[in-house]
């Protein structure tokens with residue numbers, strides 16, 4: 001059986017985003033346990049109900065990608081103790097129109113990275129709540145609150161610190177089990 005496909009929403013649009021780097025490291029560490037697919041969310045317009053009259057191609061593509069995935073992983077920066085606006089925008093698009101919520105029933109998990117000491121805790125918790133609101137079955141324990149340390153990465157952004165790799169690997173196993181259980 002092939003590994004579950006996990007649609008990954010990275011809440012930062014920045015080229016050098018530490019959250020995107022975390023997503024790439026999680027994908028690398030997951031190996032063949034999960035197939036992580038980082039989705040484009042930067043080309044989604046700001047949510048506007050009127051656009052459903054002639055939905056933009058980016059919106060249709062995004063909704064189809066979520067619908068086709070077995071699970072969802074949100075990896076977001078903490079902005080002012082919450083999730084980022086691009087992530088909220090993407091989740092709003094996926095949840096509408098009424099009756100066409102592509103998140104409904106999907107196993108999901110949230111994490112996030114910050115250079116700060118608190119590991120984006122408030123942003124991650126708010127994201128987990130949001131995913132629950134749109135109908136995902138959210139794994140909240142164990143949690144990953146990632147305080148990004150440049151010295152734990154090589155010059156290409158690859159995570160090199162064994163303790164962190166091992167912790168992330170255990171979390172990936174937990175999410176794979178969660179997907180089997182609730183998916």
Ligand code: FNR
Pocket residue numbers: 012013014016017018019020077078079080081082113114115116118119120
């Ligand atoms: C931040 N940052 C931040 N960090 C944090 O730990 N808690 C917070 O509440 C905030 N708030 C916040 C608001 C806004 C508008 C910005 C732009 C930034 C800092 C943030 O964690 C840092 O810029 C990260 O590098 C952003 O993630 P990416 O873009 O590197 O993935």
